[in-house]
Amino acid sequence: MSQLGIGKMAWRNLWRNPRRTLVTIGTMTVALTALVTFAGLMRGMQTALERNVVDLETGDVQIFEKGYEEKPSLYVRIADPDALLRKLDQAGYPATARLRASGLAAAGASSAGALLVGIDVARDRRVSRVWREVADGTWLDPADAKGVVIGRRLAKSLGLRPGGEILLLTNAADGSMANELYRVRGVLRSMGEVIDRGGVFMNAGTWRQLLVVPDGAHQIIVRRPAGVDLATARATVAKIAPDYDVKSWVQLLPTLANILETQRGSMVLIDLIVYAAVAIVLLNAMMMAVFERIRELGVLKAVGMKPGSVFALVAVEGLWQTAVAVTVGLALAAPLLYYLVHHGINISSLAGASVQGVAYNSEWHAEIDRSTFAGPITMLIFAVGIALAFPALKAARLQPVDAMHYR
Numbered sequence: 001m002s003q004l005g006i007g008k009m010a011w012r013n014l015w016r017n018p019r020r021t022l023v024t025i026g027t028m029t030v031a032l033t034a035l036v037t038f039a040g041l042m043r044g045m046q047t048a049l050e051r052n053v054v055d056l057e058t059g060d061v062q063i064f065e066k067g068y069e070e071k072p073s074l075y076v077r078i079a080d081p082d083a084l085l086r087k088l089d090q091a092g093y094p095a096t097a098r099l100r101a102s103g104l105a106a107a108g109a110s111s112a113g114a115l116l117v118g119i120d121v122a123r124d125r126r127v128s129r130v131w132r133e134v135a136d137g138t139w140l141d142p143a144d145a146k147g148v149v150i151g152r153r154l155a156k157s158l159g160l161r162p163g164g165e166i167l168l169l170t171n172a173a174d175g176s177m178a179n180e181l182y183r184v185r186g187v188l189r190s191m192g193e194v195i196d197r198g199g200v201f202m203n204a205g206t207w208r209q210l211l212v213v214p215d216g217a218h219q220i221i222v223r224r225p226a227g228v229d230l231a232t233a234r235a236t237v238a239k240i241a242p243d244y245d246v247k248s249w250v251q252l253l254p255t256l257a258n259i260l261e262t263q264r265g266s267m268v269l270i271d272l273i274v275y276a277a278v279a280i281v282l283l284n285a286m287m288m289a290v291f292e293r294i295r296e297l298g299v300l301k302a303v304g305m306k307p308g309s310v311f312a313l314v315a316v317e318g319l320w321q322t323a324v325a326v327t328v329g330l331a332l333a334a335p336l337l338y339y340l341v342h343h344g345i346n347i348s349s350l351a352g353a354s355v356q357g358v359a360y361n362s363e364w365h366a367e368i369d370r371s372t373f374a375g376p377i378t379m380l381i382f383a384v385g386i387a388l389a390f391p392a393l394k395a396a397r398l399q400p401v402d403a404m405h406y407r
Contacts, residue, residue: 006309010316017289024285025325028380031278032329033336035271035376040337040366042267044344046260047367053256055129056191058249059095059221060230061237066245068218069252074101074173077216078244084220085123087240092225093233096123097217099207103170103178105150105200107158114154114198116170118207127223130191130201137162137186145206147185151199155187162186168200172212180210271376275383282384286318286391301398311396318388326377340366 014021054060062069063084068076078084081097088095099118104111121140125131131139140149148166160166164184172178182202190196208214220241224233230248238246250257301310344365 006312006316007320010313011320013289013313013317014320017292020285020288021321024282025321025328027281028278028322028325028384029329029332031274032325032376032380033332035274035379036329036333036373037336037340037366038270039267039372039376040340040368041345041364042263043369043372044340044365044367046263048365049256049260052192053249053253054223056133057195058252059127060224061222061234061246061248062252063220063222063237063241064218064245064247066243069245069247072100072218074171074211074213077213077218078220079216081217081220084241084244088220088222088237091236091240093222093237093240094126095220095222096120096127097204097220098124099204099211099213100218101170101207101211103168103200105154105158105198106167106169107160107164110158112154112157112198114168114200115194116168116207116211117199117201118204118211119201120204127221130188133188133191134186135189137184139186140201140203141185142203144183144185145203146182147202148182148206149186149188149201150184151188151196152190153196154198154200155184160184160187166200168210170211172210174212176212178210178212182206267375271379275379278380279383279387282318282321283387283390286314286388287394289317290314290391290395307396310398311392314392314395315388318384318392322381322384326380330373337366337368337372341368 063078065076065078078097085095085097097120099116101116103114103116105114106112119140121131121142134149135152137149141147148168150160150166155161158166162184166182166184167179168182169177169179188195188199191199202210222233222237224230228236230250234246234248234251301307342365344363347364
């Protein structure tokens with residue numbers, strides 16, 4: 001029998017029991033729709049977390065003076081950050097230098113620990129989107145030497161809003177006790193545990209004046225060009241800065257990187273569990289279809305249909321159902337994903353929640369690429385193939401005489 005003839009016969013056979021066929025197709029459709037949508041949401045969450053890490057906190061790669069990352073110190077600095085920045089610019093890697101120190105922030109009768117971060121406002125915009133995360137007030141202005149931007153929880157604990165005054169105290173590099181009054185220009189939205197609880201951003205010149213540090217920098221944050229993978233970017237930066245410690249964000253935050261990798265593995269496990277259930281439903285449906293038609297299959301073999309054609313007939317019935325399920329499932333998933341990509345799910349109730357110090361966004365958006373669809377569809381086809389093997393083989397191995405006398 002020709003392939004076209006087998007395909008037509010398989011399609012007609014499906015509708016001899018429409019209820020069973022629709023239940024089987026419906027099960028596969030629901031599973032595929034759910035898993036494609038879930039894959040888009042999980043990819044969106046992972047991408048958002050990674051984007052928050054590199055855009056708000058660490059960049060793709062960081063450069064430190066040797067020993068600083070293990071034991072941060074005001075006195076351990078990159079001696080000539082400007083020279084490194086020029087080399088990075090020439091190589092096409094946007095970068096900025098930052099200064100860091102711990103201290104105490106106070107307002108009225110309240111006080112809290114603070115992380116004082118000095119930045120080059122113009123350069124920092126090229127590598128970080130912190131400046132876009134101001135929830136109340138405005139970002140730093142190079143012309144406003146006394147203006148600072150503070151973390152959300154710090155502002156709450158000190159009772160501060162834009163326009164309020166904050167006193168910063170710390171130990172300066174010359175051994176003196178540095179203290180100065182500043183004006184709050186803005187308050188950041190939730191960005192991560194460390195910044196939320198004590199982050200104070202100020203102009204690099206203001207930071208140097210307060211801490212009495214005329215030169216150097218504690219870290220250089222580097223972003224990779226589009227199309228360059230993280231490992232290649234780190235290796236390139238390491239060649240540019242061979243005398244310094246160079247680490248990617250994965251090396252700086254290994255626990256978070258492991259969590260993201262574990263999430264990817266858990267998605268595969270969930271797919272396997274769901275499709276195992278689908279395979280059981282399909283196996284049951286196809287076995288019932290074979291047993292109901294044993295005498296018919298025996299007649300077909302008696303008049304000359306080869307075992308391979310019988311096997312193909314049963315297999316194509318399952319593949320027809322799979323094709324319908326994939327078509328309908330993708331048609332249902334498409335509008336869901338469109339909504340989730342463009343509108344997302346409001347999770348502002350989780351504001352302030354974080355994973356390894358990296359904050360969630362207030363909206364959970366899906367993100368799609370080829371793997372969003374290819375992964376669930378491929379696994380569905382694999383599950384269907386396994387489920388069809390046994391009933392198709394049983395049908396192919398039927399003996400005509402025994403089958404025609406089957407009761």
